[in-house]
Amino acid sequence: MASGVLNSPGLAGVGVADLQRYVGLKHSSGVALCFPRNAKASRLRRGLIVSIAGDKQNESIKKLGLSDAECEAAVVAGNAPEAPPVPPKPAAPVGTPVVSSLPLSRRPRRNRRSPALRAAFQETSLSPANFVYPLFIHEGEEDTPIGAMPGCYRLGWRHGLVEEVAKARDVGVNSIVLFPKVPDGLKSPTGDEAYNDNGLVPRTIRLLKDRYPDLVIYTDVALDPYSSDGHDGIVREDGVIMNDETVHQLCKQAVSQARAGADVVSPSDMMDGRVGAIRAALDAEGFQHVSIMSYTAKYASSFYGPFREALDSNPRFGDKKTYQMNPANYREALVETREDEAEGADILLVKPGLPYLDIIRLLRDNSPLPIAAYQVSGEYSMIKAGGVLKMIDEERVMMESLMCLRRGGADIILTYFALQAARVLCGEKR
Ligand code: PBG
Numbered sequence: 001m002a003s004g005v006l007n008s009p010g011l012a013g014v015g016v017a018d019l020q021r022y023v024g025l026k027h028s029s030g031v032a033l034c035f036p037r038n039a040k041a042s043r044l045r046r047g048l049i050v051s052i053a054g055d056k057q058n059e060s061i062k063k064l065g066l067s068d069a070e071c072e073a074a075v076v077a078g079n080a081p082e083a084p085p086v087p088p089k090p091a092a093p094v095g096t097p098v099v100s101s102l103p104l105s106r107r108p109r110r111n112r113r114s115p116a117l118r119a120a121f122q123e124t125s126l127s128p129a130n131f132v133y134p135l136f137i138h139e140g141e142e143d144t145p146i147g148a149m150p151g152c153y154r155l156g157w158r159h160g161l162v163e164e165v166a167k168a169r170d171v172g173v174n175s176i177v178l179f180p181k182v183p184d185g186l187k188s189p190t191g192d193e194a195y196n197d198n199g200l201v202p203r204t205i206r207l208l209k210d211r212y213p214d215l216v217i218y219t220d221v222a223l224d225p226y227s228s229d230g231h232d233g234i235v236r237e238d239g240v241i242m243n244d245e246t247v248h249q250l251c252k253q254a255v256s257q258a259r260a261g262a263d264v265v266s267p268s269d270m271m272d273g274r275v276g277a278i279r280a281a282l283d284a285e286g287f288q289h290v291s292i293m294s295y296t297a298k299y300a301s302s303f304y305g306p307f308r309e310a311l312d313s314n315p316r317f318g319d320k321k322t323y324q325m326n327p328a329n330y331r332e333a334l335v336e337t338r339e340d341e342a343e344g345a346d347i348l349l350v351k352p353g354l355p356y357l358d359i360i361r362l363l364r365d366n367s368p369l370p371i372a373a374y375q376v377s378g379e380y381s382m383i384k385a386g387g388v389l390k391m392i393d394e395e396r397v398m399m400e401s402l403m404c405l406r407r408g409g410a411d412i413i414l415t416y417f418a419l420q421a422a423r424v425l426c427g428e429k430r
Pocket of ligand 1 (some may be wrong): 213220221223232268306376
């Protein structure tokens with residue numbers, strides 16, 4: 001069942017559910033457009049205009065089976081069939097001021113006045129096919145809840161993970177990205193566990209590809225889960241993050257992931273030149289078909305807090321400001337875009353998502369490449385927390401935030417809501 005999801009029967013249903021829930025369009029209102037609700041006219045055969053309600057005046061055209069010519073003749077003779085009267089103008093509340101109407105040539109509300117019209121003019125759509133589901137994995141057998149991310153778990157790579165992937169595929173989410181919680185004993189200053197062919201990530205990729213050959217697996221390329229310093233690169237004794245030496249490690253990591261069967265490797269480290277170097281390393285090993293999704297504009301953001309708790313990957317000292325971008329910067333995202341395009345990135349990613357919609361739009365307007373947005377852990381947790389506290393409607397805010405990321409210019413969205421949102425789009429509750 002699960003494996004058939006992407007082959008359209010599931011997705012056809014998704015489109016309909018989408019419209020109904022998120023435009024408020026019900027089947028009945030669509031029908032009403034064609035057949036005014038009060039008209040007691042037969043819908044069965046075209047050309048049979050028949051008033052079924054008793055009406056003395058038009059006796060002659062009441063019987064069934066008149067030809068078109070007879071109908072026309074009746075109308076020409078002044079015997080137009082009865083139709084419901086124009087309804088009276090709805091009353092305004094007592095006390096409503098009486099004003100002359102504003103002389104407006106354009107009233108944008110006209111195009112919003114019914115669910116069917118709103119559906120017709122909707123500019124952006126949202127589908128489970130747009131989602132990439134980030135999943136945390138660990139060596140354990142159990143699934144461990146992540147305190148700061150209600151609803152998210154460190155999944156046991158052999159059981160919980162496989163079940164979660166099956167659930168996602170059932171509602172049309174066939175893309176995932178893996179984030180490993182690495183045992184402290186395997187962490188080191190140079191993060192060598194990152195390219196252990198039998199490490200947690202490559203092992204998990206092989207298991208998933210064995211079960212679900214058509215699953216699209218994205219991987220994270222960065223040293224932080226493997227670094228005893230909690231940094232994305234190798235840290236020199238004076239605290240400097242070493243660029244080119246780190247890139248060397250990242251290339252080995254990406255090749256190891258590709259060897260295990262990864263479809264898209266995603267450098268999230270923000271070292272200079274890593275996209276080109278990884279492309280060359282993949283190609284040299286025969287992985288020309290493996291894509292690179294570059295974290296092009298990744299900001300040094302406090303919205304990553306819950307994620308670092310999930311992986312226990314907080315930097316042991318300092319911050320990530322010498323490699324991740326300054327949240328105050330806009331033009332700099334174009335510098336990164338030009339580099340990543342030139343170096344051969346297949347997808348450009350902006351992170352975080354919602355607070356950085358202007359950056360998503362900037363990349364969308366300046367590159368023909370697909371754009372990804374990462375709705376990060378802090379964004380997820382804020383919506384969850386607001387929902388739990390009953391301050392906001394969690395489901396509606398979730399769906400709106402995802403739609404806004406699409407409107408901003410994202411083709412795909414990495415979101416911890418992928419499963420929950422896809423279920424909503426499919427008309428499934430829980
Ligand atoms: C690290 C990485 C981070 C995230 C994805 N990859 C954290 C960081 O840069 O410190 C954050 C994702 C999230 O917050 O959801 N390479």
